[in-house]
Amino acid sequence: MGAAHQAYLLEARQMQALSFAVHIPLVCFGIAFPAMVLFCEWLYLRSGDQLYRTLARRWTRIMAALFAVGVITGTILSFEMGLLWPNFTATFGSVFGLGFAIEGFSFFMEAIFIGIYIYGWNRLSPRAHFWSGIPIVIAGMTGSLMVIAVNAWMNHPGGFRMAGHKAVDIHPLKALFANGFLWPELTHMYIAGYIVTGFLVAGAYAIGRLRGKWGRYERTALAIPLTIAALASPVQVLVGDWAARDVAVQQPVKLAAFEGLAHTTKGASEHILGWYEDEKVKYGIGIPKLLSFLAFHNPEATVQGLDTVPKDRQPPINVVRFAFQAMVGIGTLLALLGAWLLAVRVRRRRLPESKWFYRAVAIAGPASLVALIAGWVTTEVGRQPWVVYHVMLTSEAVTGAGGIVVGYTALALVYLGVACGVVWILRRLARAPLGGEPSSPPSTAAAG
């Protein structure tokens, strides 16, 4: 690869990052929201209470709008596989492509049944309608399994060997599914989907409560997603720890970048906050031996440092470290918030009443999005400069076509327009009553 490729490598990476950051929150809604909508519908089927039906229908409209935007932003990602990284796809398409081919069928099932579900309210029998939603939930699982299988393979490649610049001896199933990296990463992302969706949806109603909208409808609409997020966020701390221990073994340089560990160290300490400079973390709070303990369950364990690879094979330390700390910090706070809800529930059998709790829930939605994107920055930037870890450099994968900056600008502008449109329609849908049905009960009617 020549210098020309390098010139727009950064632009290509940023364009990919933009496309990804726009798509991944929608993936969370694709994973978790159908299950929440279906739960409401199930309550309606069980109780006949119109309130649950109204809630499920309102959420269906939001689900429909977000799914449509998810479809198109996901399409951009699949185009970019060829538009930005043609050498990656040309070299390894036969190794990892199967995952996407299967994912395509998941996507098909999702699109077909979401079409049936959205347009089937009142046109299918209630029971048939409920069942038409189940494939959407399953397709959300299989779809994330396949996509994460490919990403896990990029981090921990196997199922082939290189002969010159060609991949040979290819075993796609082994590459995709016999990969230890897959399971922590998949679990981590799948649970993240429930946390992000749960806190974002609950956050909208928490803001409503702070403004005095607090009828039975609002309480129900807050309690369901919030309980899910509250249960999922402590679990995520444990799953994240599991994933990090895997990284420590399989991608030691990435872990060293998380922690800003310049030299291989026995009994390494953990640094919270601070800034990496001159081969050490400055202004951070150091906790002796904690890193060794967390990574290897042994306070005296040796942790590999950044100096085990040359400088041009290290990821950008501060970006990765800052993203990692943001994810862990926010994740921990979310887990505490979840624990607060669970504790009040178990001891008092009600929702918390403190205003500060609802303020925290309102912030938790956007904060969980930040943690989600920070997590993906951690793993994707942390893998740099490799696109396929220790096999292909990102600079070898990038397109030879110039003018990426034009495409990047165009995409950024279009996405800005789409983002404005999404905000606009969500506000519209939040206000619009459901045609032919009583809108949500007025908030003042219900007693406190």
Place this chain on the structure above:
Amino acid sequence: MHLYEVPLIFVLVGLVLYAVLAGADFGAGFWQLLAGPGERGAPIRDHAHEAMAPVWEANHVWLIFVLTVTWTAYPSAFGAIASTLCVPLFIAALGIVMRGAAYALRAGTSSVREQDRVDLVFALSSVTTPFALGTVIGAIASRTVPVGNAAGGLLSSWTGATPLIVGVLAVANSAYIAAVFLAADAKRTGRPRELQEALRARALVAGAVAGLVAVAGLIVLHADAHFLYTRLFEGSALAAVIVSALAGLATLALVFARLYEFARYSAGLAVAAVIAGWALAQRPALLKGLTVQQAAAPHDTLVLVIVAVLGGGLILFPSLALLFRLVLRGRLDYGEDADGAPALAVSDGSGLTRLLAVSSSGLLARVAGACLLIGFGTLTVAEAGWAHAIGVVALLGFMCVGFLAIVPAQMAELERE
């Protein structure tokens, strides 16, 4: 036929289905554009939107199918095509984004002015997208895509006469198919006769135009891509060309006779035959200097792709049939219905009651707590892989059981308040 050609057949079938189904969707946008803004064009614009809204996402997935099977089974060809033809592909991608966004946003519009704006974005991108994708096909057919990373001209590769005429053909053909489909839908759903007749007239005109563009295309091929021209008039490719021409004429006749349902299928056949003819004429080359055999992935990958597609098809086609049957039977027709909820035979709620009883005894909460402890022990403390598997299951169990312990009881409390 060889193993290495089988995935290509899947790709071509996907391409036919995309050209027909998503083509109808693009064409609907074209007719929205021609219908113009405001009240006058509203009947056609609304009908076009309502006919496509439940199915556009499923139709769109055929493109993803084509992309993923291509990059898995013929990765080097995919890399060459995507890098050299990045400009038209990117134009198509942006068009797809804007169309999808318009679908999402139209649901929230409340005034005619807002709707006009959304419809305009939708309609313009409905023309640029098939045109751009058509130039991609034209470029591949006229051999302007060399092997390698962006080895061809970024502009010259797709701005030759052949790519451009194929782009125009894609737009004309989409408009034609859409008019036929919309006329059929209008008749089926009992739309006003004027609308049916207006769509019939559009179908007849568009059919004639598409036919003329196809003939013009042959003249262009003769001058610009003579090798393809000569191969088109030999052997099995010639048969496909003849089938396509006959099916196109038959569609016109069926539309003329107002037999729109049959016209749907003959229009689809015409498109399928064109694509088949192109593939047969180009065989065995995929790109300039690259045969299908050379581009194909190794044996194991090909076998797995074939298994995956056939297996996926077993689930996909019944599901698609369900969707289209519901749409065509009119049971999914768009529009808010006047009455509220349908009569619901409320179950006695025994499952729920039992759940509430178990939950109030605190058993579920204790089970959830136990799951959390087991999860912590096996996932966080233990080191073995099998223990981690148990840990993940236990933690997911904590989430599910915890949810059941809390939410149904909470709902019951809220109902009582």
